[in-house]
Amino acid sequence: GAGVSQSPSNKVTEKGKDVELRCDPISGHTALYWYRQSLGQGLEFLIYFQGNSAPDKSGLPSDRFSAERTGGSVSTLTIQRTQQEDSAVYLCASSRGLADNEQFFGPGTRLTVL
Amino acid sequence: GQNIDQPTEMTATEGAIVQINCTYQTSGFNGLFWYQQHAGEAPTFLSYNVLDGLEEKGRFSSFLSRSKGYSYLLLKELQMKDSASYLCAVTVGNQGGKLIFGQGTELSVKP
Numbered sequence: 001g002a003g004v005s006q007s008p009s010n011k012v013t014e015k016g017k018d019v020e021l022r023c024d025p026i027s028g029h030t031a032l033y034w035y036r037q038s039l040g041q042g043l044e045f046l047i048y049f050q051g052n053s054a055p056d057k058s059g060l061p062s063d064r065f066s067a068e069r070t071g072g073s074v075s076t077l078t079i080q081r082t083q084q085e086d087s088a089v090y091l092c093a094s095s096r097g098l099a100d101n102e103q104f105f106g107p108g109t110r111l112t113v114l
Numbered sequence: 115g116q117n118i119d120q121p122t123e124m125t126a127t128e129g130a131i132v133q134i135n136c137t138y139q140t141s142g143f144n145g146l147f148w149y150q151q152h153a154g155e156a157p158t159f160l161s162y163n164v165l166d167g168l169e170e171k172g173r174f175s176s177f178l179s180r181s182k183g184y185s186y187l188l189l190k191e192l193q194m195k196d197s198a199s200y201l202c203a204v205t206v207g208n209q210g211g212k213l214i215f216g217q218g219t220e221l222s223v224k225p
Contacts (some may be wrong), residue, residue, distance in 0.1 A: 033209060033212060034211075041217070042213040042216055042218055043203075043213070044215070045212045045213065045215075048211070048212050056212060059212075091156065095211065097211075102147075102159045105149075106156055107155065108156060
């Protein structure tokens with residue numbers, strides 16, 4: 001596609017449920033990043049992929065968060081047993097490679113945990 | 115640790131010039147990005163500085179001083195559509211290009 005796409009655009013869930021957020025990067029982009037933007041906060045790094053591997057998972061807030069990437073393309077961010085503090089906009093970005101290439105952001109998934 | 119500071123809010127007048135400052139204290143600094151984010155939309159790339167000096171791109175310019183840990187984004191001939199949040203972000207060390215963001219500066223352009 002022309003840009004990074006994410007689905008769903010909005011997700012409302014109940015506390016304790018699991019959610020999956022999907023990211024389709026720009027075709028040919030080898031690097032993929034997940035960020036979180038809470039209300040009134042800056043963007044917070046979660047995890048990045050180079051190809052299918054995730055060298056840096058340091059930003060994941062807890063072991064309830066996990067992510068995978070398959071075929072060097074689509075990535076899924078999974079949040080298990082969601083909590084109200086997980087409510088945020090989850091943004092995905094991709095770039096041609098690592099080493100300070102411009103990152104192109106998707107529109108985000110707005111997650112609301114009731 | 116990593117710390118990036120920018121003003122929370124700024125207001126300017128249509129047609130004027132505004133400068134948004136960003137200071138950072140990081141280890142292993144690589145480069146600095148500026149992104150623009152309109153409400154409810156994805157951030158979009160504005161500029162990237164890795165060397166000291168001024169990078170000009172149309173109405174927008176970005177400056178970097180590595181020795182001072184300081185950058186600014188300069189917006190000229192302000193238009194109403196420039197009302198947005200401006201995000202300063204740095205990359206550090208061998209960390210795969212992940213962006214470390216400041217809190218963002220909310221710019222309001224008034225007629």
